[in-house]
Amino acid sequence: MSSLTRRDFLHQTAITAGALSMGWGASFAQEAGPADMAIARWAGATGAEAPLADMAVKLTEQAIAAIGGIGRFVRRGDVVWVKPNIAWDRTPEQAANTNPDVVKTLVRLCLEAGAKTVKVGDNPCDRAESTYVKSGIAAAAREAGAEVEFLDRSRFRTVAVGGDRLKEIPIYPGFLDADLVINVPVAKHHRATTVTLCMKNYMGVVEERRKFHQDLPATIRDITAYMKPRLCVLDALRVLTGNGPTGGDLADVKAANLIAAGVDIVALDAFGSELLGHKPEDIGTVKAGFDAGLGRMDYRSLALKELEVV
Amino acid sequence: MRLKRPRSWVQWLRRLCQALFLALFLWFVLIARFRASEDGPGLIRFFFELDPLVVVATFLSTHTLVRGALLALAVIIATMVLGRVFCGWVCPLGAVHALASACRPRRKGRKDFESRSPWQRGKYFALVALLVMALFGVQWTGIFDPIPLLYRSVATAVLPATQYAVQEPATAIYKADPKIGGFHLTSISEPVYEFSRDAIFRVERQSFLQSTGIAFLFIGIVALNFVRPRFWCRYVCPLGGLLGLIAGRPVLRLHNDESACTNCGKCNLACPAAAQPDQRGKWLPSECYGCWNCVAACEGHAIAFKWESPFRKPNAGAVDFSRRATLAAGVTGVASLLALRLPPPARNQQPLPALLIRPPGAREERAFLQRCIQCGLCMRACPTNGLQPCGLEAGLEALWTPKLVPKIGYCQFNCALCGQVCPTEAIQPMPLVEKQTLKIGLAVFDTSRCLPHNYGRECIVCEEHCPLPKKAIYLINKDVLLHDGSTKQIKQPFVDPDLCIGCGICEWSCVYRDQAAIRVVAANEARNTYNQPILPDYGGMDRYAVARASRP
Known part of the structure; x- marks a missing residue:
C-alpha cells in the first residue's frame, strides 16, 4: 500500500525543499495551498426549493477552486475537451449521464481562463443525436460557448497504446489533439464493473470497445494510462445506485449532493467507490489502476480538501 | 418532350x-x-x-x-x-x-x-x-x-x-x-x-x-x-x-382550330403523353397531363385549352379499356393474390418467419400488409437505421415492407417515430410510454456462442445496454469449468421473457459482428396472439404492466 509513485516523490520532495528553504511558515502555506483533490458537499437547503442547477454550479466552482482553480490546468489559447458521460438516451434526473450544469460550468470556467476553444463530446452507447439532446448536455454546453462535437465514426485514428492488454485502439482525434481533456463522469452503478466513475469514462473516447468487457479492469487501465488524466471532476449530485449504467427508474437514483475534483484519477475513483458503498480494493478498475501506478487508492493521503458549500 | x-x-x-x-x-x-421528436411528423x-x-x-x-x-x-x-x-x-x-x-x-x-x-x-x-x-x-x-x-x-x-x-x-x-x-x-x-x-x-x-x-x-x-x-x-x-x-x-x-392548323405535327412531337393533340376531335383527355407543351409548340396558334361543360361528351372515347380487358385485369389480380398467398407464412401457418420483427405498433400481420404501402418513410425516419425493407422472407406479398434488423439497428427505447410518420397507420401511432412496454419480439440467447455461457469469459454487454428500467436481462453468478480444469465464477446473462420487449439493442451491441449470441425472434410479439409461446408470469405483474395485446 505504501508504494511511492514518482508523482508522490516529486511532490514530497518539493514540500521538503520548500520547508528547508523557507522555514516552517512557508511550508505550512504550501500545505494550505491548492489541494490535489477536493470534495465539495452541499450543506445548503435540499429539496424542491433548492434547484439542482444552482447546486451544480456552486459545487463545481468550489471544487475546482479548491484544487487551485481552472488556471492550474488551462492556459490561454488552449483547446480543451470536456468529456462528460453522455452515453445514454436518458434525461438528467435519471442520472445516467453527467449533469448538464456541471458541464456548462466547466465550459464557462475554461473559457474564462482563456481557453481558445472548448469542445464537448462523447462516444455514446445509444445514438449520439438522441443522447446529446436528451441528456441536456448539448444545449447546456452550447449555451456556455462550447463547440458540441459529434464523434465521426470515420475519423477515429488507430493509435498504439502499448498497454498490457490493449496494443492499439481507435481513438477520436479530438481527444488526442486537445491540450487538456477534462474527464467529467457521473457516479453510477454498473453490473460489469460494479461502479462506473472516472476511469471507465474513458470508454467514451474509443471505438471497438465491445470486447473490452471480457477484461474491463485491464482494458480500462490501459486506456487511462494512455490518456494521461490531468483533471477529473466526478459528478455525484445524483447517483445511480442500481440497474446501471442505463438506469431509467427514478427509484434507483439517490441524491449524494456532492462533486469531487482532482488530479489523481485512481483516488477519485476510490472515493467514488466508497460513496457507492464499496471498498476501493474490491473494484477491479481501481485496483488495476493502482497496481499500474496510475494513482493512489488511499485518497485521504492526498492533499485533500473537503468543503461544505451552501 | x-x-x-x-x-x-x-x-x-x-x-x-x-x-x-x-x-x-x-x-x-x-x-x-x-x-426525432415527439412534436409529430x-x-x-x-x-x-x-x-x-x-x-x-x-x-x-x-x-x-x-x-x-x-x-x-x-x-x-x-x-x-x-x-x-x-x-x-x-x-x-x-x-x-x-x-x-x-x-x-x-x-x-x-x-x-x-x-x-x-x-x-x-x-x-x-x-x-x-x-x-x-x-x-x-x-x-x-x-x-x-x-x-x-x-x-x-x-x-x-x-x-x-x-x-x-x-x-x-x-x-x-x-x-x-x-x-x-x-x-x-x-x-x-x-x-x-x-x-x-x-x-x-x-x-x-x-x-x-x-x-x-x-x-x-x-x-x-x-x-x-x-x-x-x-x-x-x-x-x-x-x-x-x-x-x-x-x-x-x-x-384541348381545342385544335381547323382553320389555323397546318398539320405540321409539332404538337404531337412535343406531347409526352401520346394524347393526340394533332388529331382534331380525337384528343385523349385521359392521357393528357395538361403540360401545355403542344400549345407552346404550335406555331400557328391553332391549339388552345378552353373551358367546356363537363356534360358534353368528348369525341374520342374517354378510356380505351374494354370490359374484356377489365375482366382480364381482374382475373390477373385474383391470380396474383392467390399466388402471393401460397406460402405458409402468408396464411399465418407454421413456420412463421422467426426473424420477422415488425416495427412497434405494427398491426397484426394480415392487417399490417393490407395497409403498408412500402413507402419507406418509417425506414428513413428510424434513428438507428434498424428498420429495413423485407426481401422475400415474409413472402412476396410483404416485399419491401419494414422489419427490424437488430444487428443493423435496434428499436430505440425513447422513440416512437415510425408510428407517427406512417401514412396509412399500418404502424399505429402510440404514446411513448405505451410503446415502451409493447413487445415486438423476444431476445433469445444462443448459449453456444455467448462468451459467459460457453467460453468462460466475462462479457454482459447486452445486459449493460438493456434499456428497461428493471433490465430484462438478469445475471446469475455461475462456476464455470475452464480448459485447465479450474473453475471460475462468471456472470451469466439470462432473459426475463415477461420484461423483454424485443427492442434488439442486446443483439445490436453483442460483441459478435456476424451473428449475435443473443437474437430477437418474433415470438411473444404483442400483435400476434398465435405466436405467444410463453405464458406470462402474472405473479410478476407488479414489476410492469404486461403488454396488452395489439389493437385490432
Whole structure:
C-alpha cells in the first residue's frame, strides 16, 4: 500500500525543499495551498426549493477552486475537451449521464481562463443525436460557448497504446489533439464493473470497445494510462445506485449532493467507490489502476480538501 | 418532350411548379430523419396524403379511410376539372421522368412520331389488377404507386448513394492525407465533407438491405424514358390510370382550330403523353397531363385549352379499356393474390418467419400488409437505421415492407417515430410510454456462442445496454469449468421473457459482428396472439404492466 509513485516523490520532495528553504511558515502555506483533490458537499437547503442547477454550479466552482482553480490546468489559447458521460438516451434526473450544469460550468470556467476553444463530446452507447439532446448536455454546453462535437465514426485514428492488454485502439482525434481533456463522469452503478466513475469514462473516447468487457479492469487501465488524466471532476449530485449504467427508474437514483475534483484519477475513483458503498480494493478498475501506478487508492493521503458549500 | 423555344408562359410555370414539388419531395425525404421528436411528423406525409391511389386502395383493403383523405379528394376534384394535371404539374416522379425525357437524344427525321399505342392501356390494367388485389386484402399498390415508389427509391438508394459519393472520397483523402509541397488536399476536402455532414445530411449514412433491387427498379423505370418519353406515366403508372379514369370529361379541354392548323405535327412531337393533340376531335383527355407543351409548340396558334361543360361528351372515347380487358385485369389480380398467398407464412401457418420483427405498433400481420404501402418513410425516419425493407422472407406479398434488423439497428427505447410518420397507420401511432412496454419480439440467447455461457469469459454487454428500467436481462453468478480444469465464477446473462420487449439493442451491441449470441425472434410479439409461446408470469405483474395485446 505504501508504494511511492514518482508523482508522490516529486511532490514530497518539493514540500521538503520548500520547508528547508523557507522555514516552517512557508511550508505550512504550501500545505494550505491548492489541494490535489477536493470534495465539495452541499450543506445548503435540499429539496424542491433548492434547484439542482444552482447546486451544480456552486459545487463545481468550489471544487475546482479548491484544487487551485481552472488556471492550474488551462492556459490561454488552449483547446480543451470536456468529456462528460453522455452515453445514454436518458434525461438528467435519471442520472445516467453527467449533469448538464456541471458541464456548462466547466465550459464557462475554461473559457474564462482563456481557453481558445472548448469542445464537448462523447462516444455514446445509444445514438449520439438522441443522447446529446436528451441528456441536456448539448444545449447546456452550447449555451456556455462550447463547440458540441459529434464523434465521426470515420475519423477515429488507430493509435498504439502499448498497454498490457490493449496494443492499439481507435481513438477520436479530438481527444488526442486537445491540450487538456477534462474527464467529467457521473457516479453510477454498473453490473460489469460494479461502479462506473472516472476511469471507465474513458470508454467514451474509443471505438471497438465491445470486447473490452471480457477484461474491463485491464482494458480500462490501459486506456487511462494512455490518456494521461490531468483533471477529473466526478459528478455525484445524483447517483445511480442500481440497474446501471442505463438506469431509467427514478427509484434507483439517490441524491449524494456532492462533486469531487482532482488530479489523481485512481483516488477519485476510490472515493467514488466508497460513496457507492464499496471498498476501493474490491473494484477491479481501481485496483488495476493502482497496481499500474496510475494513482493512489488511499485518497485521504492526498492533499485533500473537503468543503461544505451552501 | 423536346426543349424548344418556349412560346407559352404556362409551360414555364408548369416546369417551375414541377421543380418546386420535386424539391419539396426531396426535402421531405431529407428532413424525415431529423424529426426525432415527439412534436409529430409535420408535413413529411404531405405527398402521401395527396395521393388518391393510397386512399382508394387502402379503403378497398381495409374499408377505412386513411388520414389525409381530404387532400386526396382535392386532387380528385382537380382532376375532374383540369384533367391529369397532377401527373403534369405535381407528381415528383413525373418530374423525374420529364427531366429524363428531356435528356433523350433527338432522333433524325420524323420516324420519332409518337403516336398512340394500345399499350397505353397497360396502366389501367395495372390499376384494376392492383385494386382487385386490394379488395381481396393484398395491398401491393405501393410497389407501383409513384409516390411510395419514389420515396422508397430516394430514401433507401438515391440519398444514401449521394451521401456515400460525397463522404467516402473525403474520408479516403483524410486517411491518406496527400500533400503537394506544403499544401494538404484535406484543406479543401475537409470543409466540403464537414459542410455536407453537418449542414446537409446531418446524420450518419443509412444503408438498406434491399436497396440494390429498389435502385435497379428505379433506374430501370427512369431509363425507359429513352424508349418512349415518360414511358412509366404513359404505360404503367396505376395512379396515372386512376386519374385517367377520373379525367374522362374534364372542364378544361384541348381545342385544335381547323382553320389555323397546318398539320405540321409539332404538337404531337412535343406531347409526352401520346394524347393526340394533332388529331382534331380525337384528343385523349385521359392521357393528357395538361403540360401545355403542344400549345407552346404550335406555331400557328391553332391549339388552345378552353373551358367546356363537363356534360358534353368528348369525341374520342374517354378510356380505351374494354370490359374484356377489365375482366382480364381482374382475373390477373385474383391470380396474383392467390399466388402471393401460397406460402405458409402468408396464411399465418407454421413456420412463421422467426426473424420477422415488425416495427412497434405494427398491426397484426394480415392487417399490417393490407395497409403498408412500402413507402419507406418509417425506414428513413428510424434513428438507428434498424428498420429495413423485407426481401422475400415474409413472402412476396410483404416485399419491401419494414422489419427490424437488430444487428443493423435496434428499436430505440425513447422513440416512437415510425408510428407517427406512417401514412396509412399500418404502424399505429402510440404514446411513448405505451410503446415502451409493447413487445415486438423476444431476445433469445444462443448459449453456444455467448462468451459467459460457453467460453468462460466475462462479457454482459447486452445486459449493460438493456434499456428497461428493471433490465430484462438478469445475471446469475455461475462456476464455470475452464480448459485447465479450474473453475471460475462468471456472470451469466439470462432473459426475463415477461420484461423483454424485443427492442434488439442486446443483439445490436453483442460483441459478435456476424451473428449475435443473443437474437430477437418474433415470438411473444404483442400483435400476434398465435405466436405467444410463453405464458406470462402474472405473479410478476407488479414489476410492469404486461403488454396488452395489439389493437385490432
